[in-house]
Amino acid sequence: DAKTTQPPSMDCAEGRAANLPCNHSTISGNEYVYWYRQIHSQGPQYIIHGLKNNETNEMASLIITEDRKSSTLILPHATLRDTAVYYCIVSRNTGNQFYFGTGTSLTVIP
């Protein structure tokens, strides 16, 4: 599975959009981009995933570049409860374990 690179930490003002980048330059054509987040000592929570098209759900938007070598997770209106570690993972759709990197620790500031 492809490796991902994320900034170790980011801050975001409450109410503003949080944009979390992820580089996955060695991604294969059949690999999806998944985003999870982990709030302190809880299990990781699924946020969103995509293959090549941009995706949006009630939690976030996922923007994938045309060459698929990077993506951005957007939390449109960050709240204090969005403070967490965010993991970007690339993996084939089925039959593969997820390799979690170190993620990005997002702190939402009041």
Next chain:
Amino acid sequence: KAGVTQTPRYLIKTRGQQVTLSCSPISGHRSVSWYQQTPGQGLQFLFEYFSETQRNKGNFPGRFSGRQFSNSRSEMNVSTLELGDSALYLCASSWRGGGDYGYTFGSGTRLTVV
């Protein structure tokens, strides 16, 4: 619907003992994966079971083993516990492994080895 249930939530064991952790996946999910999370190593994949067969295995010693039952419930066993086995053990389930919504994680079992 009920989520992924892990029991027990907390466990304290003595070095040299063995421990068994349990995971009940979401109803209908056939894939169960186990992860170990420590402050130093982060989230590391242990193994995955699908339809009672181990399908993938991470880079952990043989002291770590698991199994899956016909109802998809899974157990993980660690024998001859070492201090370094202290960690949060997470279980994740999915319909077929990864897939359309990735994995759903449980809240984990916090194991402390003294």
